[in-house]
Amino acid sequence: MNASNDFSRMPKRLGTNCIKWDTLDSTYHEEDLLPMWIADMDFCAFQPIREKLQKVLDQGVLGYTFAGDDLYQAVIDWQKRHHHISYTRDETLFISGVVPAIAVVLQALSAPGEAVMINDPVYPPFTNVVQANDRKLVRSALETNHGKFLFDFPDIEEKFKKENVKLFILCSPHNPGGRVWTKAELHQLGELCRKYQVKVISDEIHQDLIYPGNIFTTFLNCGDFDDFAVTLAAPTKTFNLAGIKNSMIFVRNQAMRQAIKDVMLMNKQDEINTFGYAGTQAAYELGDKWLADLLIYLEENMILVRDFLKTHLPKIKMMIPEGTYLIWLDFSAYGLSDSALEEKMIHKAKVVLNPGIIFGPAGSGHMRLNIACPQENVVEALRRIQNAFAK
Ligand SMILES: Cc1ncc(COP(=O)(O)O)c(C=O)c1O
Known part of the structure; x- marks a missing residue:
């Protein structure tokens, strides 16, 4: 070492x-x-991330930056190598953080007053984003079975119907329970979402932190879900880069992508931080x-x-x-x-x-x-x- x-x-x-x-x-x-x-x-x-940041500093100028081919390639290669999914450059959007990404996607894919489901317990900002954006919060408590969290599918279905849920914010892997949902569980969840026309934001920020014996499967690899689901990822948990944030929204459906890009433009969120760029590239190329x-x-x-x-x-x-x-x-x-x-x-x-x-x-x-x-x-x-x- x-x-x-x-x-x-x-x-x-x-x-x-x-x-x-x-x-x-x-x-x-x-x-x-x-x-x-x-x-x-x-x-x-x-260390190579720090060296890359030093190189940026050594340029002397810290002006506006755009995401170049090298950054897209580093991200696309990481997703392919670690998560067995192929994204194109068009399907990859950069944004400052995963929580900002949840807010943007929620604004793009749902309307004020509509019901949004999250699990209970789950990472607290899910609740804050839903409520701050004037959506109706619907919680589905996770079951605990043999010391593990499980989705309560009957409860989810019941609430999809009763509350007319439009969007599900999924935490995969799960924070705080550390569950790495199996492909079968995510497939079942995705099919339920399809049946009730519920869109899915899959927050996969912990996707790289998996212990031996468990397999993480990105939501878009769990079924034919491209037309109603987006995934979010970042190097910020994996490499502890939260102070120089840069994250990705992966979205394959063209209409959803346009809606998300429109919201980002409305808020002038279409630029990238120079250090976030450099850190992401070095992490994904060398880490x-x-x-x-x-x-x-x-x-x-x-x-x-x-x-x-x-x-x-x-x-x-x-x-x-x-x-x-x-x-x-x-x-x-x-x-x-x-x-x-x-x-x-x-x-x-x-x-x-x-x-x-x-x-x-x-x-x-x-x-x-x-x-x-x-x-x-x-x-x-x-x-x-x-x-x-x-x-
Ligand atoms: C599930 C989950 N999503 C998002 C975040 C934070 O993302 P960001 O700092 O990029 O907004 C965290 C941080 O702990 C997290 O656990």
Whole structure:
């Protein structure tokens, strides 16, 4: 391993305006907190990405930039090589972030007042985007079976009919549960959407973070869904580039593509950030081995958490993630309210996790742990949680 992918080395983050570390004091007024929350990795960026950014800086000028052939090719090749799907340049749209992409697609493919379905629990901005855009939020709670989330198909169908749902925002792989939905599950979901004429936004930002034994299938490879579904992807989770965001909307149907482009133009969102461009290209051209090493490290952290909880904190039930670096923990055996659980985590354990309740009503009694950090920090977080909860 070279210095750039020594995942065990903690980079300096305090004092860098980093949301994960530098907002704790003002949020919690508590000293010595260990942040294990927002989906941001405490690892240095892959060295060739940093070199590419340096080259951009060395040009001296940081003016308007357009997406060139080399960027399209890097993205298209990554999708082909890692996800076995062929996109053309026309089918690939660049946009600053995945959440902005959800908003744009939602505006393009639905109208105010229409019903939009999301799962419960799910990544909180899904709720915010739906509500801020004046759509009607419809939740379908996931079932838990043998410690895994499953779609509740009868509930989804019932609500499609009853609420006249027009759009489904899918989180694939699932945040916070780490489920890597199987092709069969996604096929069944897609067919249900076709039957009720529900369009699909498949947020696949975690698509590259898959543990051995699981297979991620991009939604457009799960059936004949091109005419009612779009997929969203980005190098920002995979390579931790959220500070230089650049994301993709993949859309094959021409009418949907035009509608999405129109909304982007209305908001003058048709340009690309120079650093986002450079980072994406370097990541996708050169990052295969770095990603493979990252996944080995993350899996070790995940197993460490699993084994520690089993031995020392058996009342906390862990959903074993199939992908993502996020772990969904069930604290309900402690019988605490959501606010008491958060209080205890912050002021007794002094570890910052995401409270489960922000992911939807089904998240009550849960917390989400981010394990994308040096192992030393994972061990320290577990030790602190043990001190606070084992007694
Ligand atoms: C499912 C999901 N979508 C989107 C995002 C954020 O995307 P962006 O920062 O590109 O808006 C995250 C970040 O954690 C996420 O988990």
